[in-house]
Amino acid sequence: MSQHHLPPWLGSVHHDGSELYVSNLYPVLGDLVNIRLRLGTAAPVKKIYLRIYPDGEQAFVSMELAPTDSRVQWWQAELSMNQPLVHYRFLLLADDGVWFYSAAGPSANEPLDATDFRILADYKAPGWLSEAVFYQIFPDRFANGDPSNDPRPEEFEYRGYRPQTYNWDSRSPDEQDFSLVFYGGDLQGIIQKLDYLELLGVNALYLNPVFTAYSNHKYDVVDYEHVDPHFGGDEALAALREALDDRDMHYILDIVPNHCGYWHPWFQRARQDINAPEAEFFTFEDHPDGYASWLGVWILPKLNYLSHELRNRIYAGQGAVFRRWLRPPFSADGWRVDVANMLGRQGATQMGEEVARGIRQAVKETQPEAYLMGENFFDPSSHLQGDQWDAVMNYTGLIKPLLRWLRGYQQGAFGMQEKIISPIPLSTSALEASWREHRAAIPWAIILQQYNLLGSHDVPRIRTELEGNEALHKLATIIQFTYPGVPGIYYGDEIGMSDIEGLASRAPMLWEPSEWDHDMLAFYQKLIALRRRSTILQRGGFQMLAVEADLFVYQRESIDGRILIVAQRSVNPRPVGALPIAHAGIPDATRFVEYFNGEEATVASGALHLPEHYQGATLWRETEY
DSSP, rough: OOGGGSSSGGGBBBSSSSSTBSSSSSSOOOOOEEEEEEEEOOOOOEEEEEOOOGGOEEEEEEEEOOOOSSSSSEEEEEEEOOOEEEEEEEEEEEEEEEEEEEEEESSEEEEEOSSSSEEEEEEEOOOGGGGGOEEEEEETTOOOOOOSSOOOTTTTOOOTTEEEEEETTTTTTTTOGGGOOOOOOOOHHHTTHHHHHHHHHEEEEEEOOOOOEEESSSOSSSEEEEEOOTTTTTHHHHHHHHHHHHTTTEEEEEOOOSBOOOOHHHHHHHHHHHTSSGGGSSSSSTTTTTBBBBBGGGTTTBBOOHHHHHHIIOOOSOOOOOHHHTTTTTTOOOOEEEEOOOOTTETTTOOOOHHHHHHHHHHHHOOOOOOEEEESSSSOGOOOOSSOOSSSBOOOIIHHHHHHHHHHHHOOOOTTOOOEOOOOOOOOOHHHHHHHHHHHTTTTHTTTEEEEEEEESOOOOHHHTTTTOHHHHHHHHHHHHHHSSSEEEEEGGGOOOOBBBBBBTTTOOOOOOOSOOOHHHHHHHHHHHHHHOHHHHOOEEEEEEEEESEEEEEEEEETTTEEEEEEOSSSBBBOOOOOOOOOOTTTTTOEETTTTTTEEEETTTTTEEOOBOSEEEEEEEETTT
């Protein structure tokens, strides 16, 4: 039985991990947590049970009906935190039969444990993260603060080419190797532009790799122990830390523990001597030139974590790379882990989760408040159960389904010549199902930490993806900032930058204000300001309220109030009309004000009476907010 054929009253059933439904999101072992379930008053329920799974054997806790009102009924029960991860679902005994409710939604069939709600015991979230708005910077392309450290042709040769630094507003010749196209951006440039970032409103930076490497992107690291001199060296990173402290801002670094660069001394020693200690860091099928590399790219030899000494140097030892940069004078606030889904995985060797747990232990021992975020374009749920990454770049859980809803299906794969493309957009119900399934797979504490992005250095810019459509750009950004998780802006999106041929999404930042989309910049500033001060958006629950052919509506709710998001993709406006929301538990006469244009809407007879809604998204706050 699909959700479309369930009794209508089940649409009024709601629970998530937020404070209205779970009394303590961060309990310790042995705590009792009060669990609440909300239903419409007309729901024909006779009894509700909390189904739990202590030590592998199911048990049922009878829930009690709490004092109710004319809108909703609340049921509650105490849940014992008797193991590190406690999962639960609800069994509803009603006049029309037995129904189940899990994080995947209501169902007639008993759901899998994998869709249960989850609470972590003894989990400590980074305290600063809930108020963070990130800004991702590709250092070579952001700002040139010190031209004296620009890469020069005489410094080195790389794959038969020499580095060349180009004027900020110029294009490189086609014959120049793309990885040796430099524009001179450095850490001094970031320091000089902190006034701009502070005015924008962001308070956390994510920097693409800064460690010594030959390419502009630095994912071919040749020295984990030092900042690239073309970025200003170690001293510049320490200076950035100090400058960020003065503004109460944070930053995280990008690291590549899956592979290193061909010219890394470890690999060169391994090639020169099969008996060298570093030889076990790599996998040689035919020494010295036959070796495992990242997706067959010869300049990126893959690291082999069967080596105890490698684990010691990367994360386990007290002087390990993951620990070193979290300590003064650099004191990074966390890490983004490159290709985290591939780390420690190589044919018969599948130790990715073991390595991730080891990295987490090292990072949290060194800096308990550090944010540990991984790159993963696929299903990351097995790595997001509280014992590995704090979060991942939320491609599959947010932006990929949203883009497919907005502009159709596009999918490629490494080494695949063609893309799989369909202009038929994802249905709204499929979008809702995709988001719901990804939320259902991980604990709520982790959901709130997901790095929600619209673009990055690895994918086209959002403006390019949406073919310059400003209304849809704003729609996507409103979703990014109001969906559960932590928003991260890719540099230049706030001023309307698009991809440039030859440089794609990695073009130099535009610093000439005449080239900016000032309306978009003001929009971002206002949205950032709301996200940083709104406890509703930082920790509130999530409920999808309406799913129409070209429109969806969801609410974020907390003890501090509600925010409603209405998103419309069609160029044909949704006409003036009522939007049924009785199942959201919102009382009649509740008034909402749209955040950007000041329009008002009121709930009457269980429906929100919306004005005509054009392509784009609107953000409605309760007037009491």
